[in-house]
Amino acid sequence: MRLTQGRVIYGLLPLWAAAGQTVFAAVAEQAAPAVTTAPTDSPEAEVPASRPAEEQDTDKEKSKESKPKERNYYVASKALGARPEPEPPSYVKTVDKYGFPGTEDLTWLEFGAEHRTRFELRRDDYRLDLENDDKFLLRSRAYIGIREILDPFRFGFEFQDARQFGSNFPETDRDVDENDILQLFGELYFKGALGQGRPLRFQVGRMSFEYVDRRLVGRNRWRNTVNAYDGFRLQLGRQANDWQFDFFAVQPVERRLVRPDRSNEEQWLYGMVGAWRRWSRFITLEPYYFILDQDGKGQTADRELHTMGLHAYGDIGKTGFDYDVDVMFQFGEDNHQDQCAFASFSEVGYTFKHKWKPRLSALVVYATGDRDPRDRKSERFDRLYGVGHPYSMMDIFELRNTISPALRVMLNPLEKLRVESLYRVHWLASDTDAWFGPVPQRRDRTGRSGDFVGQELEISARYQLLKQVELEVGYAHFLPGPFVRNTGPSEDSDFFYVQTTVKLDR
DSSP states (O other): OOOHHHHHHHHHHHHHHHHHHHHHHHHHHHHSOSSOOOOOOOTTOOOOOSSOHHHHHHOHHHHHHHOOOOOOOOOOOOSTTOOOOOSSOTTOEEGGGGOOTTOTTOTTEEEEEEEEEEEEEEEEEGGGTTEEEEEEEEEEEEEEEEOSTTTTEEEEEEEEEEEEESOSSOOOTTTOEEEEEEEEEEEEEETTTTSTTOOEEEEEEEEOOOOTTSSSBOOOSSSSSOOOEEEEEEEESOTTSSEEEEEEEEEEEEOOBTSOOEEOTTEEEEEEEEEEOTTGGGOEEEEEEEEEEEOOOTTOOOEEEEEEEEEEEEEOTTSSEEEEEEEEEEEEEETTEEEEEEEEEEEEEEEOSSTTOOEEEEEEEEEOOOSOTTSSEEOOOOOTBOOOGGGOTTSOOOSSSEEEEEEEEEEEEETTEEEEEEEEEEEOSSTTSOBOSSSSOBOOTTOTTOSEEEEEEEEEEEEESSSSEEEEEEEEEEEEOHHHHHHSOOOOEEEEEEEEEEEOOO
16 A cells, blocks of 8 residues: 655756746755866866857857866765765766767767676576576667767667576566667756856656665666666756756656566656755765655555665765765555664775775675564665665675674775785564575574675776777685575585776877
């Protein structure tokens, strides 16, 4: 049964969006000058004209020199897996930037193509009931978009073909989604509608996006298939601005292997996400509120989950330290049980002053599990449509019923080489709830098997062979703990992969 609270909130969302935009605009107007002149490297930044158009025509060179650049307030987080994919995706450029002869004026046309091949070797894989598997995963994507030339109308289309070869197990929608539409949307883009450099953007159609730190809403870039959503999205401001407010109402897309994907008509995902970047490198604040509304039909559970949280990150002055904290509270109804769950992620790191740019960090992931399987309350956190790979290279842990501290080391021994290593320790947050990584899941409802699941060692390296080609290699080893030994077979597990990514570039 749906909660009426969800319908009320859904009806008020447009009003909240308008009110939020008004408040943000009022604060920004008093806190910031009308035009900022700090330089920026961002390709998103627009350069406002400093003189009338007729004066620019008579003295173009002088005009170019006198144009102040807008300040780019966006600073990316340094935390593990917390950097959202840009829009359009990172493999996409406007055609003029490829440098092909005769394309200098095609600044309005976006295009990109990318192919990724990954070989995976898994031994005693807990996701496969401790079986072995070797396979190739292939994913091809292409994007074309139109911007500026037809403003306010814009358009985006992204194609995806994901396949697997050589596996000993049946295909799943994690790995296979052949010849399908990942994105197809129309957009109304009003440049400067909310002030200089502050656009208003309204999208309708099929979209693929990531929000906040990707832990609840993400494209899922590591996985061979990518999340997509059908619906609409309203954006006030943009990433480079000191404030931004987004609202969306979408139906998650069902991936169907060889048939065309389709909307999940039994689910709606609503979201409101804000961003306050006025303090630039020292703190970025991202409050958010997501609602997952699922109708119970057949064997599908009836659910309405509300998730609210706050993400904050930045540098700690000029000390070399940085931080990233995300706290998430979840409530509502899950299959006739009252939902009351909590999750958090925190990471503190230090970057040394060395030519290799070494960074050492400590992080901890926490997500509640269900304490009593016999009561009418569920404390198990649901990660919605967030990514899973940041919690385990082997993909045997998720953001639910887990306590996972880790140490992380990153360095760049060469300009084109990045090396990263992690040591993780995994506990169950509730020893009466399940470990959700393996298939089948493992659970001791009495809690007598303990809560220590095991340790995981990971190392990976990325090397830019050419401007168009990146090579990545990784290895992970899992050492099981008492909980695993007390609930079934407990072999050590190994995972090795080699991945190449090729994209169109010059």
